[in-house]
Amino acid sequence: MLFYSKIVIIASMKTKKYDHKKIESKWQKxxxxxxxxxxxxxxxxxxxxxLDMFPYPSGDGLHVGHPKGYIATDIYSxxxxxxxxxxxxxxxxxxxxxxxENYAIKNKIHPEVAVKKNIxxxxxxxxxxxxxxxxxxxxxxxxxxxxxxxxWTFLQMYKKGLAYESYEPINWxxxxxxxxxxxxLDGDLCERCGSKVEKKPMRQWVLKITEYAxxxxxxxxxxxxxxxxxxxxxxxxxxxxxxxxxxxxxxYELGIKVFTTRVDTIFGCTYVVLAPEHPxxxxxxxxxxxYELxxKYIDEVKxxxxxxxxxxxxxxxxxxxxxxSAINPANGEEVPIFVADYxxxxxxxxxxxxxxxxDERDFAFAKKYNLPIxxxxxxxxxxxxxxxxxxxxxxxxxxxxxxxxxxxxxEYLMLNWKSNPWTTFILGGAExxxxxxxxxxxxxxxxxxxxxxxxxxxxxxxxxxxxxYHKQQNRVAYPTAYFFEFNDDSTQxxxxxxxxxxxxLQWIDLKKGLPKNFTCSEWDIWLSAMNFEGFSPMTELGKxxxxxxxxxxxxxxxxxxxxxxxxxxKFGDKKITYKLKDWVFSRQRYWGEPIPVVHxxxxxxxxxxxxxxxxxxxxxxxYAPTGTGESPLADIAKWVNTKCPKCKGKAKRETNxxxxxxxxxxxxxxxxxxxxxxxxxxxxxxxxxxxxxxxVGGAEHATRHLIYARFWHKFLFDIGAVSxxxxxxxxxxxxxxxxxxGKKMSKRWGNVVNPDDMVKTYGADTLRMYEMFMxxxxxxxxxxxxxxxxxxxxxxxxxxxxxKVNKNATIDEELESLLNETIKxxxxxxxxxxxxxxxxxxxxxxxxxxxxxFVSRKTYEQILLLLAPFAPHxxxxxxxxxxxxxxxxxxIWPKFDPAKIIKNNFNLVLQINGKVRSTISxxxxxxxxxxxxxxxxxxxxxxYTTGAVIKKVIYVKDRLVxxxx
Ligand code: ANZ
Ligand code: ZN
Numbered sequence: 001m002l003f004y005s006k007i008v009i010i011a012s013m014k015t016k017k018y019d020h021k022k023i024e025s026k027w028q029k030x031x032x033x034x035x036x037x038x039x040x041x042x043x044x045x046x047x048x049x050x051l052d053m054f055p056y057p058s059g060d061g062l063h064v065g066h067p068k069g070y071i072a073t074d075i076y077s078x079x080x081x082x083x084x085x086x087x088x089x090x091x092x093x094x095x096x097x098x099x100x101e102n103y104a105i106k107n108k109i110h111p112e113v114a115v116k117k118n119i120x121x122x123x124x125x126x127x128x129x130x131x132x133x134x135x136x137x138x139x140x141x142x143x144x145x146x147x148x149x150x151x152w153t154f155l156q157m158y159k160k161g162l163a164y165e166s167y168e169p170i171n172w173x174x175x176x177x178x179x180x181x182x183x184x185l186d187g188d189l190c191e192r193c194g195s196k197v198e199k200k201p202m203r204q205w206v207l208k209i210t211e212y213a214x215x216x217x218x219x220x221x222x223x224x225x226x227x228x229x230x231x232x233x234x235x236x237x238x239x240x241x242x243x244x245x246x247x248x249x250x251x252y253e254l255g256i257k258v259f260t261t262r263v264d265t266i267f268g269c270t271y272v273v274l275a276p277e278h279p280x281x282x283x284x285x286x287x288x289x290x291y292e293l294x295x296k297y298i299d300e301v302k303x304x305x306x307x308x309x310x311x312x313x314x315x316x317x318x319x320x321x322x323x324x325s326a327i328n329p330a331n332g333e334e335v336p337i338f339v340a341d342y343x344x345x346x347x348x349x350x351x352x353x354x355x356x357x358x359d360e361r362d363f364a365f366a367k368k369y370n371l372p373i374x375x376x377x378x379x380x381x382x383x384x385x386x387x388x389x390x391x392x393x394x395x396x397x398x399x400x401x402x403x404x405x406x407x408x409x410x411e412y413l414m415l416n417w418k419s420n421p422w423t424t425f426i427l428g429g430a431e432x433x434x435x436x437x438x439x440x441x442x443x444x445x446x447x448x449x450x451x452x453x454x455x456x457x458x459x460x461x462x463x464x465x466x467x468x469y470h471k472q473q474n475r476v477a478y479p480t481a482y483f484f485e486f487n488d489d490s491t492q493x494x495x496x497x498x499x500x501x502x503x504x505l506q507w508i509d510l511k512k513g514l515p516k517n518f519t520c521s522e523w524d525i526w527l528s529a530m531n532f533e534g535f536s537p538m539t540e541l542g543k544x545x546x547x548x549x550x551x552x553x554x555x556x557x558x559x560x561x562x563x564x565x566x567x568x569x570k571f572g573d574k575k576i577t578y579k580l581k582d583w584v585f586s587r588q589r590y591w592g593e594p595i596p597v598v599h600x601x602x603x604x605x606x607x608x609x610x611x612x613x614x615x616x617x618x619x620x621x622x623y624a625p626t627g628t629g630e631s632p633l634a635d636i637a638k639w640v641n642t643k644c645p646k647c648k649g650k651a652k653r654e655t656n657x658x659x660x661x662x663x664x665x666x667x668x669x670x671x672x673x674x675x676x677x678x679x680x681x682x683x684x685x686x687x688x689x690x691x692x693x694x695x696v697g698g699a700e701h702a703t704r705h706l707i708y709a710r711f712w713h714k715f716l717f718d719i720g721a722v723s724x725x726x727x728x729x730x731x732x733x734x735x736x737x738x739x740x741x742g743k744k745m746s747k748r749w750g751n752v753v754n755p756d757d758m759v760k761t762y763g764a765d766t767l768r769m770y771e772m773f774m775x776x777x778x779x780x781x782x783x784x785x786x787x788x789x790x791x792x793x794x795x796x797x798x799x800x801x802x803x804k805v806n807k808n809a810t811i812d813e814e815l816e817s818l819l820n821e822t823i824k825x826x827x828x829x830x831x832x833x834x835x836x837x838x839x840x841x842x843x844x845x846x847x848x849x850x851x852x853x854f855v856s857r858k859t860y861e862q863i864l865l866l867l868a869p870f871a872p873h874x875x876x877x878x879x880x881x882x883x884x885x886x887x888x889x890x891x892i893w894p895k896f897d898p899a900k901i902i903k904n905n906f907n908l909v910l911q912i913n914g915k916v917r918s919t920i921s922x923x924x925x926x927x928x929x930x931x932x933x934x935x936x937x938x939x940x941x942x943x944y945t946t947g948a949v950i951k952k953v954i955y956v957k958d959r960l961v962x963x964x965x
Contacts, residue, residue, distance in 0.1 A: 020763030042688030053697025097660020141663030148614035238579025259348030277345025383466035459529030592657030600644035665712035765871035809854035
């Protein structure tokens, strides 16, 4: 009795309400004061570098979507910390570039002032959510001490020939008034402002990222990134192995270089196409007799979006160049030359050899302009039901299939064979000297008695292998289908008894499906001919024919052999092409890192000496873009006019600035050693902390920041500045948080939810839990403030349970099992970024605890430890209430004991000679002899074992029994 009354007293004393405001500000202060989030320098301790893609401090502040990734890395890094790692989890600001500059122009504040203000706001918002950032390592890309090293890296690239000036036409955004890189586009639109981008020739700085394309491609295999992101990068890099071939222009010394991945089709090339941008089309290069028309066409298509130009479905346009022709180097044939916009100027060589029989776009074009279509590749079909048998001779046959359509009913005529369960079209071989048309008409007449047919069209031919076992032959056939229309019963005569004995005729409605015993390996090809009402383009690899001495080779072999041949005649060679283009690295805008070179009247381009770095961005009166192709810096004579570092003569500074992606290429390295004045990063610290173990950010960076940063890092690796060739080992993409209305959260739609309000009303811990509980981490999901209540209740439940803690609480086996299982689940789920599953297993466990009258302190503490990374404030409060002096952040993550987890049943797989014959549900942990007994007594297994000799029984614990007979 005494015992119970005591409890009541303690409980009433302690049954405080959960006051998140008090608790959260109290613990944030304590953490700050104790500097618990300060990262230790390099040591023997294992490290874990957890990184968020750092934000642009925009003027709008954070909405609830922004912290989603930050909460995840916070949980992950807190978890790793409790597992004994030295954590590096930093934060900083990507503050150069158009967003900051446009904001500044709009609000008439200098970007520097605006950025400072915005950072303050962001930082304040972040601090309320309780993140464990080590703010002593904060960086800002616009800080001269930072961009000094961005400029330094540029100079190293320049010295290695990787940064160069170019005058190629580039993407120009008329609204942002600056040149852009391909990565800055969304199709043909400016990714920033949505304006249609133009091509504009101008002087620019370019980085030779293509030199790293192959390594970037290969090293993707080393990375534990989501496959989808790797695939996006692969496609962006777009490596294509093929052949470059020179088609001589008749009566000219000049040639047209084409790039093809299908040199095996060269004998089928019936014309050549130049992109409208092709230099040979400039006036006077060729004597084109219809040049005016050509010029008009080029002007018309100049600004058509690329997607429209290359879409397969779009109607093709083009103009034949009169007065010139090209020579196909494979067979010496003369072919016409066209200009057409489905060929792009900046891919490959900007010209193609067109093979209408085997390429869909060429086919559409050839159809439209009535150009010859010549098949040179046979698709390969192998009858897998009747394959070639070893030992039989190979007999080749020309084959014809007759597809006869009844005009009235739409049905097709087929034969049901009596010798075999086959239903086929009318078919037969062409005899010596007989052409295909004669052969099929003869066969049709013999087999069906029909002689009056209207010929419609024929299909392409195929290469086909099957076994003719009754004749002990392996057949190789070259079938073609001839399509006819039947509309005249009167001409059908009775067929011979001999034919009747072989098969029976049947009209089949193909719309109702194929007949049961339908036998035709080439059916898909005939079907495609039917859909195209004639010849259909065949893009598969296959066997060569109509290709001179290369006939009979497979496409693969022919690619090698034809390339070798062309090379020996100096007509071409192997060539690797990339979609990735060199990185257009200069912007005609103010708010960026100045490019650290000067232009000397005598010496040309001279890099600024390293000891003079940083080249500080000067203050200007007007930072709005000039639109002249010059940056606003060009107007500051005092800054622009300088001395040449080499000859001391008159020189001008480079006035272009770097793109907004520059600073983010290496910021993760600076966190490692943010105050270093002598180097970009200290070697020892870099070796210890790099590479980043876990990187979290938006999937939209797959082909932008993540490409640039990998390139930049590989360069730093090559010059010995870093010790490993890849910056980010693991990556997770954050799914967007949409507004309640399902739209993107934006000031424009008035649907923005501010995290500050959520923290105020529900608490940071609830906000953190809710963002992780909404759904799978990498999926987009709509916000719903009402749903925060569920997470709030869960925290309140955890809070309540502290008043059930009692020395005399018992732990039974089941609770112990559930606890161990929960520890395992939560640990695994955090590792896998399945935060929602982690939370639901904690919810299950807390329900179990809540259903009990008393709870042991030890058990309760375990769930608090698991919850701590998710809800760090409330757990520290309870932890402290329970009498723990140490902060929960410095405690050790719970371990689970697999032996204590009672698993119920699993499906035991029963096999005979390795083949699955049955499964049966049995309790986890059954012994080998029990499992054997169950297997041998199983009815499905008995069928095989009765009367057989059992040679061996193999047992794999908790998985399978395999009986070898
Ligand atoms: C002849 C040919 C025959 C082709 C055939 C295909 C099939 P990927 O794989 O993307 O690299 N091509 C080359 N340069 C082009 C350009 N500037 N604009 C549009 N198309 C271009 O594609 C390579 C193929 O794309 C090349 O191989 C070429 O067409 C076309 F049966 O050459 B092919
Ligand atoms: Zn723009």
